[in-house]
Amino acid sequence: MANVIVIGAQWGDEGKGKITDLLSKSADIVVRYQGGVNAGHTVVVQDQTFKLHLIPSGILYEDTECIIGSGTVIDPQVLIEELDQLAALNISTENLMISQMAHVTMPYHRLIDQASEQKRGKRKIGTTGRGIGPTYADKSERTGVRIIDLVNANNLHEQLEWTINYKNVILEKLYDIPPLDPHEVIQEYMGYAERLRPHVVDSSLKIYEGIKKKRNILFEGAQGTLLDLDHGTYPYVTSSNPVAGGACIGAGIGPTMIDRVIGVAKAYTTRVGEGPFPTELDGDLGEQLCDRGSEFGTTTGRRRRCGWFDAVIGRYAVRINGMDCLAITKLDVLDTLAEIKVCVAYNIDGVHCEEFPSSSLRFARCEPIYETLPGWRQSTAQCRSLEDLPKAALDYLKFLAELMEVPIAIVSLGASRDQTIIVEDPIHGPKRALLDANGAPVNHQPHDSPHSPFAN
Ligand code: IMP
Ligand code: MG
Numbered sequence: 001m002a003n004v005i006v007i008g009a010q011w012g013d014e015g016k017g018k019i020t021d022l023l024s025k026s027a028d029i030v031v032r033y034q035g036g037v038n039a040g041h042t043v044v045v046q047d048q049t050f051k052l053h054l055i056p057s058g059i060l061y062e063d064t065e066c067i068i069g070s071g072t073v074i075d076p077q078v079l080i081e082e083l084d085q086l087a088a089l090n091i092s093t094e095n096l097m098i099s100q101m102a103h104v105t106m107p108y109h110r111l112i113d114q115a116s117e118q119k120r121g122k123r124k125i126g127t128t129g130r131g132i133g134p135t136y137a138d139k140s141e142r143t144g145v146r147i148i149d150l151v152n153a154n155n156l157h158e159q160l161e162w163t164i165n166y167k168n169v170i171l172e173k174l175y176d177i178p179p180l181d182p183h184e185v186i187q188e189y190m191g192y193a194e195r196l197r198p199h200v201v202d203s204s205l206k207i208y209e210g211i212k213k214k215r216n217i218l219f220e221g222a223q224g225t226l227l228d229l230d231h232g233t234y235p236y237v238t239s240s241n242p243v244a245g246g247a248c249i250g251a252g253i254g255p256t257m258i259d260r261v262i263g264v265a266k267a268y269t270t271r272v273g274e275g276p277f278p279t280e281l282d283g284d285l286g287e288q289l290c291d292r293g294s295e296f297g298t299t300t301g302r303r304r305r306c307g308w309f310d311a312v313i314g315r316y317a318v319r320i321n322g323m324d325c326l327a328i329t330k331l332d333v334l335d336t337l338a339e340i341k342v343c344v345a346y347n348i349d350g351v352h353c354e355e356f357p358s359s360s361l362r363f364a365r366c367e368p369i370y371e372t373l374p375g376w377r378q379s380t381a382q383c384r385s386l387e388d389l390p391k392a393a394l395d396y397l398k399f400l401a402e403l404m405e406v407p408i409a410i411v412s413l414g415a416s417r418d419q420t421i422i423v424e425d426p427i428h429g430p431k432r433a434l435l436d437a438n439g440a441p442v443n444h445q446p447h448d449s450p451h452s453p454f455a456n
Helices: 016-024 075-088 105-124 132-141 153-175 182-199 203-212 244-251 286-293 313-319 360-364 391-404
Strands: 003-008 029-032 043-046 048-052 065-066 097-099 219-221 260-266 268-271 305-307 324-327 339-348 352-353 369-372 408-412 419-421
Touching: 003 244, 003 313, 016 043, 016 219, 016 324, 029 203, 043 075, 043 260, 048 075, 048 268, 065 203, 065 313, 075 182, 097 182, 097 203, 105 132, 105 153, 105 244, 153 182, 203 219, 203 244, 244 313, 260 313, 286 305, 313 339, 313 391, 324 391, 369 391
Parallel strands: 003 219, 003 260, 029 065, 029 219, 065 097, 260 324, 324 408
Antiparallel strands: 043 048, 268 305, 339 352, 339 369, 408 419
């Protein structure tokens, strides 16, 4: 039995969809714990490509239960489109559960997201425009609409009438947008409520019951560590907590229930939207990575910015998430390169820096310090074990693992399920130990202190 969190170690789009799909095979329950329809997971099964925004990719396995947890924000229109898409492909969605505590993205959230981006001018975030930030802002402001309100007609009328009139003032006065008709919106959302009601549950209780029955539970993060509201490259972040700690809050379970954290990172780096990106490649090489890696956003179709692997943020992601092991994806995208660079440290105003700077102003001034490794210039798409890999590719992976002090458990060499090397069991393999200055493992167990009444 294991309860496992899968998180993105970079700025999202690391290929978590494929890794969670692989791990879902042995999961009984898959839980999405934060984010909304800003996320986009592409999963390729045989010849079919599935693009999912909210429904965990575990839905593709018949017996896996899927939960959209309390920490998510749900755009019901998009969720229903996803349900329809899966139904058209004869994939059952009976096992989908939705938390009654999740917040609902409303039309005014989308309008305000897009209009505020325009108003920001040069200070824009480059959001997906899906209303994510305003939905979470309302949650914090305590004017949000939850799924429980949506499926309760009396609540919905009363609450939405007040909220829409309030939001109309903001739309009209601040953004010059025509007001919404509360009754039209209420009618529209009552229709969504009918459709979603059978899926609505007390999800934290379902998860707790699953834990008690020793079911295998996979907690699926969306976006990535550097997009985390608290620990990412603020303000160029999303409005939720994609980091592993977010899984406990978003799913409604305690930290003691988690057995393992698996990180996912691309063999290079991409970022979509605005914000600093020290290893970004502007010229031909960036184009080449983008083309070979098909780096276009699943949700917005935007071209992703591409650059070299950044081991400073990699190491940071290992620390912030308490990562036990790493999956490296899209190694095959580097197949044609003669040389590959890896950022091992930053130069910030002439000072050598090996840790991610928590000051966004300093991060914006980082100049990458690179080490250059030889490329392998041959296809790895057919490799199925470490022995199949060219030596230079193996050396590249070893170099990354050493820099980040984390074992690499999975290597992915293409979109399909079989283009994967399992280096060690990501769930039951040895847990990563912290090492002290002498290289000795540091004990994760409670310290016996002579002052503790429980010490023997
Ligand atoms: P928002 O989440 O739509 O508010 O966008 C905030 C930032 O997060 C922008 O830079 C988006 O491009 C980025 N972002 C949001 N979701 C994803 C994702 O799933 N993959 C990659 N970037 C994302
Ligand atoms: Mg994505």
